[in-house]
Amino acid sequence: MTRDVIKRYTNGEVTVIWQPSLCVHSAICFHGMPEVFDPRRRPWVVLVGHATDAIIRQVEECPSGALSCERVGGAV
Numbered sequence: 731m732t733r734d735v736i737k738r739y740t741n742g743e744v745t746v747i748w749q750p751s752l753c754v755h756s757a758i759c760f761h762g763m764p765e766v767f768d769p770r771r772r773p774w775v776v777l778v779g780h781a782t783d784a785i786i787r788q789v790e791e792c793p794s795g796a797l798s799c800e801r802v803g804g805a806v
């Protein structure tokens with residue numbers, strides 16, 4: 731049985747939403763920001779301590795739409 735899983739991660743300023751069913755494993759996110767996106771770690775997304783604007787720019791590089799984000803308290 732497969733279900734549409736949606737994971738959310740936040741640093742208090744931005745929330746990153748990951749939809750694993752859309753991920754095409756391009757590796758763009760973890761090559762671009764390995765300190766934030768690390769598939770060998772659980773949780774694999776850690777935003778705390780990292781610059782919100784840089785996180786948003788990296789999320790926008792995701793080719794499949796598996797990563798998206800929203801500002802806490804308002805849209806990006």
Ligand code: SF4
Pocket residue numbers: 752753754755756757758759760791792793794795796797
């Ligand atoms: S950039 Fe997007 S599609 Fe590529 S590995 Fe990361 S989440 Fe998956």
